Amino acid sequence: MKVLQKIADVKQIINHLKQNQTKIAFVPTMGALHQGHLELLKIARNYSDFVVLSIYVNPTQFGKNEDFDKYPRNLDQDISKIQHQNISIDLIFAPTNQDIYPFPESQTPILTFPFLSQKLCGISRPTHFDGVGLVVLKLLNIVQPDYLIMGQKDFQQTVIIQRLIDEFFLDTKLITVPTVREKDGLALSSRNIYLNNDERNQALILFRSLSEIKNHLRVGISDNEIQKILNLHKDLINQTPNLKVDYLEVLNAKDLQPVKQIEKGMKIVIAIAVFVGKTRLIDNFVLEF
Numbered sequence: 310m311k312v313l314q315k316i317a318d319v320k321q322i323i324n325h326l327k328q329n330q331t332k333i334a335f336v337p338t339m340g341a342l343h344q345g346h347l348e349l350l351k352i353a354r355n356y357s358d359f360v361v362l363s364i365y366v367n368p369t370q371f372g373k374n375e376d377f378d379k380y381p382r383n384l385d386q387d388i389s390k391i392q393h394q395n396i397s398i399d400l401i402f403a404p405t406n407q408d409i410y411p412f413p414e415s416q417t418p419i420l421t422f423p424f425l426s427q428k429l430c431g432i433s434r435p436t437h438f439d440g441v442g443l444v445v446l447k448l449l450n451i452v453q454p455d456y457l458i459m460g461q462k463d464f465q466q467t468v469i470i471q472r473l474i475d476e477f478f479l480d481t482k483l484i485t486v487p488t489v490r491e492k493d494g495l496a497l498s499s500r501n502i503y504l505n506n507d508e509r510n511q512a513l514i515l516f517r518s519l520s521e522i523k524n525h526l527r528v529g530i531s532d533n534e535i536q537k538i539l540n541l542h543k544d545l546i547n548q549t550p551n552l553k554v555d556y557l558e559v560l561n562a563k564d565l566q567p568v569k570q571i572e573k574g575m576k577i578v579i580a581i582a583v584f585v586g587k588t589r590l591i592d593n594f595v596l597e598f
């Protein structure tokens with residue numbers, strides 16, 4: 310397993326692999342690896358002969374008052390976790406900001422998908438997906454993977470990246486991996502470490518709400534009825550001290566547009582974000598009818 314920082318070094322290896330028609334799978338992360346990330350790496354191996362993991366905390370996807378500075382960074386610990394579990398990967402790409410953004414910040418281009426990004430997480434994080442789209446495009450151009458492996462946990466991200474792939478005719482297939490959870494249902498997240506014990510218990514509200522809402526959804530149910538169910542759950546959560554709903558929505562899973570009525574064959578997403586104290590957690594269920 311090689312650990313490389315420089316783009317030129319990575320490209321040299323990738324070019325060689327391409328010449329030999331070796332299939333490449335790529336897992337982009339911000340590090341602070343947990344079992345969810347490791348699951349993506351295992352799945353990546355099923356798809357390819359060469360697995361690339363990137364570890365890079367991308368500044369352009371953080372808002373001004375977000376946790377960019379305090380986001381956990383520990384490359385050595387991440388490497389230990391991979392080795393400890395015998396996860397088989399070939400290359401870790403860990404660039405610096407200077408490598409990824411060689412031009413001054415004021416000259417950074419903006420890549421935006423407002424149709425998909427100005428909703429759900431994009432309401433409270435208006436520039437987040439612009440940064441995600443930009444860095445993923447850069448990373449895809451460097452790694453040129455046959456398979457891009459991402460988690461369903463960040464569902465809106467997968468929809469936007471699929472659009473990026475389609476819009477720019479990229480030769481990569483997006484594989485979305487189901488969310489890895491703790492035994493009690495809490496979705497694994499690098500931000501869970503910000504929670505104290507009480508908050509850790511309170512955080513279960515996301516999974517519980519999704520599970521209950523799921524039981525009420527069926528073919529034929531109208532937007533009006535869905536909104537009533539969602540409002541009930543929003544009120545319940547907001548009445549709990551220390552919890553505040555950021556969003557709770559049912560949307561079409563293909564394009565994140567509103568659902569007028571659930572019809573047979575439709576794929577929908579129930580998406581939730583809740584502030585547990587100061588920590589904002591997200592989760593979702595995707596259902597096919």
Ligand code: AMP
Pocket residue numbers: 337338339340345346348349458459460461462463486487488489490496497498499
């Ligand atoms: P991050 O490091 O948070 O940017 O996440 C890197 C990748 O891991 C993204 O594709 C996430 O969707 C994915 N991921 C994060 N948490 C989980 C989880 N609990 N289960 C599966 N994938 C996850």
